[in-house]
Amino acid sequence: MTVIPLGVPRRLLEFTLDGEEARVPEGSTILDACRAAGKDIPTLCQGDTLTPRNACRVCVVEVEGARTLVPACSRRAEPGMEVRTDTERARHSRKVVLELLASSVDLSTTPQAAAWIKEYEAKPDRFGPDAARLNEEPRIDNDLYVRDYGKCVLCYKCVDACGDQWQNTFAISVTGRGFDARIAVEHDGPLTDSACVYCGNCVEVCPTGALSFKSEFDMRAAGTWDEAAQTRTTTVCAYCGVGCNLTLHVQDNEIVKVTSPHDNPVTHGNLCIKGRFGYQHVQNRD
Amino acid sequence: MRKRDRSPKTYTRLTHPLVRDSRDEPFRRAGWEEALDRAARGLARNRGAFGMFSCARATNEMNYVAQKFARVVMGTNNVDSCNRTCHAPSVAGLSAAFGSGGGTSSYEEVEHTDLIVMWGSNARFAHPIFFQHVLRGIRNGARMYAVDPRRTSTAEWAESWLGLNVGTDIPMAHAIGREIIHAGLANEAFIARATTGFEEYRALVEPWTPSLAEKVTGVPAAAIRELAHAYARAERAQLCWTLGITEHHNGTDNVRALINLSLLTGHVGRYASGLQPLRGQNNVQGGGDMGAIPNRLPGFQDILDPATRLKFESAWDTVIQPHHGLNLTEMFEAMEEGSLKAVYCIGENPAQSEADSEQAVRRMRQLDFLVVQDIFLTKTAQLADVVLPATAGWAETDGTTTNSERRVQRVRRALTPPGEAREDIDILCDLATRLGHPWKYADAEAVWNELRSVSPDHHGMTYERLEEHQGIQWPCPSTDRLEPSYLHGRLWDPDPRRRGRPAPFGIVRHDPPVDLTDEEYPIRLTTGRRLDSYNTGVQSGGFASPLRRGEYIELCPEDAERYGVMVGEEVRVSSRRGSVLAPVWIDLALRPGLAFMTMHFPDEVDTNQLTIEANCPIAGTAEFKASAIRIEKLPVATIVR
Numbered sequence: 013m014t015v016i017p018l019g020v021p022r023r024l025l026e027f028t029l030d031g032e033e034a035r036v037p038e039g040s041t042i043l044d045a046c047r048a049a050g051k052d053i054p055t056l057c058q059g060d061t062l063t064p065r066n067a068c069r070v071c072v073v074e075v076e077g078a079r080t081l082v083p084a085c086s087r088r089a090e091p092g093m094e095v096r097t098d099t100e101r102a103r104h105s106r107k108v109v110l111e112l113l114a115s116s117v118d119l120s121t122t123p124q125a126a127a128w129i130k131e132y133e134a135k136p137d138r139f140g141p142d143a144a145r146l147n148e149e150p151r152i153d154n155d156l157y158v159r160d161y162g163k164c165v166l167c168y169k170c171v172d173a174c175g176d177q178w179q180n181t182f183a184i185s186v187t188g189r190g191f192d193a194r195i196a197v198e199h200d201g202p203l204t205d206s207a208c209v210y211c212g213n214c215v216e217v218c219p220t221g222a223l224s225f226k227s228e229f230d231m232r233a234a235g236t237w238d239e240a241a242q243t244r245t246t247t248v249c250a251y252c253g254v255g256c257n258l259t260l261h262v263q264d265n266e267i268v269k270v271t272s273p274h275d276n277p278v279t280h281g282n283l284c285i286k287g288r289f290g291y292q293h294v295q296n297r298d
Numbered sequence: 299m300r301k302r303d304r305s306p307k308t309y310t311r312l313t314h315p316l317v318r319d320s321r322d323e324p325f326r327r328a329g330w331e332e333a334l335d336r337a338a339r340g341l342a343r344n345r346g347a348f349g350m351f352s353c354a355r356a357t358n359e360m361n362y363v364a365q366k367f368a369r370v371v372m373g374t375n376n377v378d379s380c381n382r383t384c385h386a387p388s389v390a391g392l393s394a395a396f397g398s399g400g401g402t403s404s405y406e407e408v409e410h411t412d413l414i415v416m417w418g419s420n421a422r423f424a425h426p427i428f429f430q431h432v433l434r435g436i437r438n439g440a441r442m443y444a445v446d447p448r449r450t451s452t453a454e455w456a457e458s459w460l461g462l463n464v465g466t467d468i469p470m471a472h473a474i475g476r477e478i479i480h481a482g483l484a485n486e487a488f489i490a491r492a493t494t495g496f497e498e499y500r501a502l503v504e505p506w507t508p509s510l511a512e513k514v515t516g517v518p519a520a521a522i523r524e525l526a527h528a529y530a531r532a533e534r535a536q537l538c539w540t541l542g543i544t545e546h547h548n549g550t551d552n553v554r555a556l557i558n559l560s561l562l563t564g565h566v567g568r569y570a571s572g573l574q575p576l577r578g579q580n581n582v583q584g585g586g587d588m589g590a591i592p593n594r595l596p597g598f599q600d601i602l603d604p605a606t607r608l609k610f611e612s613a614w615d616t617v618i619q620p621h622h623g624l625n626l627t628e629m630f631e632a633m634e635e636g637s638l639k640a641v642y643c644i645g646e647n648p649a650q651s652e653a654d655s656e657q658a659v660r661r662m663r664q665l666d667f668l669v670v671q672d673i674f675l676t677k678t679a680q681l682a683d684v685v686l687p688a689t690a691g692w693a694e695t696d697g698t699t700t701n702s703e704r705r706v707q708r709v710r711r712a713l714t715p716p717g718e719a720r721e722d723i724d725i726l727c728d729l730a731t732r733l734g735h736p737w738k739y740a741d742a743e744a745v746w747n748e749l750r751s752v753s754p755d756h757h758g759m760t761y762e763r764l765e766e767h768q769g770i771q772w773p774c775p776s777t778d779r780l781e782p783s784y785l786h787g788r789l790w791d792p793d794p795r796r797r798g799r800p801a802p803f804g805i806v807r808h809d810p811p812v813d814l815t816d817e818e819y820p821i822r823l824t825t826g827r828r829l830d831s832y833n834t835g836v837q838s839g840g841f842a843s844p845l846r847r848g849e850y851i852e853l854c855p856e857d858a859e860r861y862g863v864m865v866g867e868e869v870r871v872s873s874r875r876g877s878v879l880a881p882v883w884i885d886l887a888l889r890p891g892l893a894f895m896t897m898h899f900p901d902e903v904d905t906n907q908l909t910i911e912a913n914c915p916i917a918g919t920a921e922f923k924a925s926a927i928r929i930e931k932l933p934v935a936t937i938v939r
Binding site: 180203204209252258265275289297 | 838
């Protein structure tokens, strides 16, 4: 008979983080160690439910003896390693990355982007007004969510969430090559002609608001979106018997957005169309 | 093809009580006092002829109070919910075999198993987030087999799809069992120690040779043999099923036939080996666990056991009827014969969800008194004498619900309910008070703690611990320990005393669908769910789904050609019970002689006018999955574009 797999016992390993001793379980990334130590390392393409893509490079740190800067999100901590997160070289690299991203992409709805730009003294304007921008209107082709590729940093998180890491629907992919690369659905057509099943799991992981719920998009456009006035309450979905946990974002007694806790054992942050969008019936009040 | 222009019926929330003096009058608005007084009078004059429809959507706490209301205030065990129309056979089958009605495994175990059988389940559509665990399992190397008449989007992920004829699950299961025995792959040590009735089972399945099964099920013998060997040889295997197994006139027998396979191979009671019925409502598991069923007290404790009754009688200071009450199906029959005169219906819509819905409506019209407590004025509420506006269980109340893996999770209030809508528990308590039982609960947690004091399986689940662990699976008898994620590990214990009652093989025989196909009704109609819609559509009709396309009669291309009909063309669909008009959709997942409809849009096309009310004698579930129909092309002039 089989027994419950306990997995390999996880030992603690020690290394030096900014001159101080750090102890983390084997298998942790440098980013895990930084967060455990309370250090704020910027990240964009990193997702707690996704395999690191190493796309955005804003989380780079310096490792003693390494030729290049390493991405903290994917590099595992090793015993005896000496890591410095705040060196001139690491800071300069982050600054340049932020300048390049912010000059070519609209980061206005990226949480913390403004604070990072300030902290690293990045000057996105220095490339002038001709910096390559997509300059296209948000795509509104359905009533559930909006794609605004002017805000896309090509982090691939939506591709992974829609693809083999979670949803396995494969509606989202990268089209074009090099400078022309962009995120799209089949033939870069409207969502309604694609394989999309409207689970919204891509919106859940999008770091910049390039993908957003129509409810949030409309309220932002109307100037009524106010996160400070919103409550977040985790409850259980009212549809099938799987029991997905929903976090209801409520503003003025209206559900304005639904997410799911990423560490939940049932959902791992994922929902289906009914759980994500099927709430309107409770607020059809008159 | 362009979507039809369709404005789905959206329901608005009930915001104040509604009453009327006779069913011919329209409703008029009333205050809570008047509505509750009327409800109390209507129930009081029908004591002894009362039935409670509890709600598989509401919290455990509400279900606990509702069944207590039926048993203590009204003195009857006539309490049931819509579990009857879906998974009651799973509960009946599992408890007959193992003494407990819950699925034996957990979602996480599906990710770490070697073989997954999805039988009569389109989980990709009906349980999408469970299916993500299945997909993880597949990516971790598990092989998946789909057994389903339709080549569903679940089957698209399978190693092999066994497209059996509707209603031939038992021949298929028996043929798999026979093959396992003949190949010498039965787990003899497990059979000897943990089961009874094997010899009888061996004799039962002996006639079901793969070639006979091929004739009856329509699945090639080689495919049946392959699944048998894969299941028996797997180190760990999960057998999952949904309504394709249970919504038959012999649903409980179907479930027993599947359980037999797990007993034959020892795929139960171990990590990642088990049986997983996927429940269809957010709290259909919890409703049964809370005793909102006619044969069990809270904690799924047997109502026929005198010691159990005594415990509840002293806890509730009452006398509990020492026999089973009527289930939902029997209650409808009792309405017909006039022995059930009053119904308290909470959050259910039987006027649209019951098979042969016209008959259900007619029966409810015969009631002396009907009080409906809901968040909408549903078709059922429109038949009532008193309508009480309630809060939405999942977003406007505190409490808990229990999911398919027996995980009890917290539900929290996020919204203020509209108008004068009140919480179910408060309404129940006010009615109980008017009927001589002054109940008061400070909050949902007080109800939960009362339940914990009478249900050993829930005893260890304080609200605090539920929060800490993001839900706890039952059984959880202790406040400082968690039990394994799977049930019935006892069956593997070397000590016969600890092993407990061995699991009996179910001796069940093939019985084809009641509604036979013939020259007049040549097509087999089966029903199911779509991804973006849900049940009778009262909830899911409220949001703007780009996937929603309304109700269709779905045919395979061959049948469409035979009848000379095109996509979107309206046709008449008739069964021996009723007839509806529905447009045609062509689906490659179907095959000649098999049609598919949903029950999501009853206001457009009332599919349940076609379905047959042939009920499982053990669990009372109707045969929604198998009706015989015919399709008629309409005269050219009436084709609707």
